[in-house]
Amino acid sequence: MESIIKTQDVTYSYVDADTGIPQKVLKGVSLEIEKGSFVAILGHNGSGKSTFAKLLNGIFLPETGAVYIDGMNTADESLIIEIRRRVGMVFQNPDNQIVSNVVEEDVAFAPENLGYPSEEIRERVEEALKLVGMYEYRLHAPHLLSGGQKQRIAIAGVLAMSPECIVFDEPTAMLDPRGRKDVIDIIKKLREMGKTVVLITHHMDETIDADRLVVMSDGQVIMDGPPREVFKDVEAVRATGLDVPETVDLMYELNKGGFDLDLSALSVEECAREIYRAVKQ
Numbered sequence: 001m002e003s004i005i006k007t008q009d010v011t012y013s014y015v016d017a018d019t020g021i022p023q024k025v026l027k028g029v030s031l032e033i034e035k036g037s038f039v040a041i042l043g044h045n046g047s048g049k050s051t052f053a054k055l056l057n058g059i060f061l062p063e064t065g066a067v068y069i070d071g072m073n074t075a076d077e078s079l080i081i082e083i084r085r086r087v088g089m090v091f092q093n094p095d096n097q098i099v100s101n102v103v104e105e106d107v108a109f110a111p112e113n114l115g116y117p118s119e120e121i122r123e124r125v126e127e128a129l130k131l132v133g134m135y136e137y138r139l140h141a142p143h144l145l146s147g148g149q150k151q152r153i154a155i156a157g158v159l160a161m162s163p164e165c166i167v168f169d170e171p172t173a174m175l176d177p178r179g180r181k182d183v184i185d186i187i188k189k190l191r192e193m194g195k196t197v198v199l200i201t202h203h204m205d206e207t208i209d210a211d212r213l214v215v216m217s218d219g220q221v222i223m224d225g226p227p228r229e230v231f232k233d234v235e236a237v238r239a240t241g242l243d244v245p246e247t248v249d250l251m252y253e254l255n256k257g258g259f260d261l262d263l264s265a266l267s268v269e270e271c272a273r274e275i276y277r278a279v280k281q
Contacts, residue, residue, distance in 0.1 A: 004086070004165050004196050005033040005056060010065035012051055025051050027219040028065070035164065038187070038197045040207035040227070043216035044241040052216070053169040053200045057087040070164075085114070088158035092170040094150035097157060103145075104129070104138040107156045114161065121160075128156040132186055148179025155186055165196035172203065180206075204231075204245045208266045215240060228264035247271035254278075 010029045013022040025048045033039050043049040054060040055067050058074040067074045069083045091097060100106035107125045116124070129135040132152040137145065142153055151171060158166055168187065172180040184206055190197055199206060207213050213230045215223035217240040223230050231237060231244045234252045243249065247268060251261040254275070265274040 001034040001036070003032040004035045004070055005031070005198070006068040007031050007052075007055070007062075008066045008068075010052075010055060010062040010067060012048075012055065012060060012063050014051075025219050026055075026062075029216075029219070029221055030065075031214065031221065031224075033165075033196065033198060035196055036194050037211045038191045038199070038209070039212045039214060040199045040201060040210035041214045041216060042201060042204070042207055042242065044202060047216040047240075048219040049200045049216045050169050053089070053167050053198070056165075056167050056198065057084050057089055059089070081114075084163075085161060086163055087165045087167060088161055088163035090151075090155050090158055090166060090168045090171050092173045094147070094154040097154040098142045098150060101141055101143075102138075103134065103140050103142055103153055106142055106153060107160050110157055110161050124160040124162065125156075128159040131159060131189065132156045133182070146179065148175050148182050151175060151179065151183055152186065155183070163195075165198065166190060167198040167200070169200045170202070171199075172201070172206065202242070204243065208245060215242070217241070228266055231266065232263040234263070251275070 008030055010026055011024060012026040013024045016023050029052060041049050051060065055062060058080045061075055069086050072079045072083055074083055098106050099109055104125050107128055108121050111121045111124050126135065129138055132155050134149065134152050134156060137149065142150055172183050175183065187197055187199060201207060207227050210227055213225065213227040214221055215230060222240060223236060231248045234244050234248065237244050245266055247266055248263050251263055251271060251274065255261055259278050261274050261278055265271045
């Protein structure tokens, strides 16, 4: 399948504010992400995952190496608008993306700046707000909404640009459980629509339904594969400072007590069936 994102041996450094010494946060990251796929990137704080996300539409440029979006190099300034049409970004704090005092005006902001005709902008705004379940709030003031509602507005603003790929950089980190569920449900809808989704997160349960799980630690990719396969290697995941989903943890502990359970059963239902099968035998 054709790739929409390709990174080649990418490095990136920040300058330490106290010492003035550059600290390398990405150390030769090479990844390809296929069109239409749902890729989750998991890592603890400081692993480099959010820095990596900001490289995917030219917010950051690599220190060395290269990032390509549909074959376009993000370092080429003449291509940056087209790159950002292809890859939209949703950040952790929705307040950083909301720029207007009325919801529908905020969602219209990006397509207006891209020069779309007024009628097309109205259609895009309506479609985006309906997709995220916020159409009835179109005339509301964003600052009066809940955190989860604000995040859905921020997502609608990105969707109004009709990007092929959306990168979610820890979009649920500031939300309550209901807000988290709403955002993950939207991601599932986008996947069904054929959009490419890249989800940066440190929540294990948000990665279970991904096509592919990439685990980062200390600026490098250390695990890469289907979530069911990655989480089966419990000790390797824990060595990164992360943990496995509760279902896998339960079965792992039972296996230490003499059971022979398949650790690839990730969902609660699959876990229950696997334990029932083992007990019945």
